[in-house]
Amino acid sequence: MTDLVRLEVADGIGTIRLERPPMNALNAEIQHGLVAACREAAERRDVAAVVVWGGEKVFAAGADIKEMETMSYTDMVDHSALLQDFTKALAGLPKPTVAAITGYALGGGCEVALACDWRVAADDAKLGQPEINLGIIPGAGGTQRLARLVGPAKAKDLVFSGRFVDAQEALAIGLVDRVVPASEVYEASRSLVARYVGGPAYAIRAAKEAIDRGLEVDLETGLEIERVLFAGLFATKDQSIGMRHFVEKGKGPAPFEGA
Numbered sequence: 001m002t003d004l005v006r007l008e009v010a011d012g013i014g015t016i017r018l019e020r021p022p023m024n025a026l027n028a029e030i031q032h033g034l035v036a037a038c039r040e041a042a043e044r045r046d047v048a049a050v051v052v053w054g055g056e057k058v059f060a061a062g063a064d065i066k067e068m069e070t071m072s073y074t075d076m077v078d079h080s081a082l083l084q085d086f087t088k089a090l091a092g093l094p095k096p097t098v099a100a101i102t103g104y105a106l107g108g109g110c111e112v113a114l115a116c117d118w119r120v121a122a123d124d125a126k127l128g129q130p131e132i133n134l135g136i137i138p139g140a141g142g143t144q145r146l147a148r149l150v151g152p153a154k155a156k157d158l159v160f161s162g163r164f165v166d167a168q169e170a171l172a173i174g175l176v177d178r179v180v181p182a183s184e185v186y187e188a189s190r191s192l193v194a195r196y197v198g199g200p201a202y203a204i205r206a207a208k209e210a211i212d213r214g215l216e217v218d219l220e221t222g223l224e225i226e227r228v229l230f231a232g233l234f235a236t237k238d239q240s241i242g243m244r245h246f247v248e249k250g251k252g253p254a255p256f257e258g259a
Helices: 028-043 065-069 073-091 108-114 130-134 142-150 152-161 167-173 182-194 201-214 219-235 237-249
Strands: 005-010 013-018 049-053 097-101 104-106 118-122 126-128 164-166 178-180
Touching (some): 005 028, 013 028, 013 182, 073 108, 097 108, 104 108, 108 126, 118 167, 118 182, 126 167, 142 152, 167 178, 201 237, 219 237
Antiparallel strands (some): 005 013, 126 164
16 A cells, blocks of 8 residues: 555544645546545455545545646556546445535536435535536546436536635535534544444445445346345345344344444
């Protein structure tokens, strides 16, 4: 893993920290680092949920344009797979994820946030997909995940214009889920996912897979995905623990083992 991306774990929550000051520009090294950090977080049993955090000043202000400026078409054919790999790795992480957004989440930075399950933004944050101003379009999932999140009309407004939205507009259109003072963003993000620490890890994983995969298919196929995942959870210890606890005690958190 690169020094530009760190995975820190405390109290069952992993923090994927972006560290490329001043703006956390997402060059190839940081993109590879995000893939590695996501793989590690997915594999570690002491990580129940993940916060993606760019620090107190900025989340990520976009891709490294200096790195891309001189690329040819064939260069970008090769590089564009990586552009989607790092956001796919985050979107595919089989645990709850939240983007803790301070400052700017623009271009690739916004696409990182879109790949998370939730987004908590500072009250002075700015988000957007300004690639159109460079003569290109979002290439790390922005045209697809943004439209699925806020609807095609609002996605077209943001992508066609390249304009930034402030935290309150982002909340109003569903681009972010919570807005808090900048000093509280990281702790609010941790609090949002802390409830999943000690929970039934495989059931949470199955729920995330059923929802995410179901959004991409017709209802009948989605119901089949749900049915198979539902039945599969009867092979887990947590299903036995949860149902036995309900029958014997009726209420209160079950002592799940994440197995």
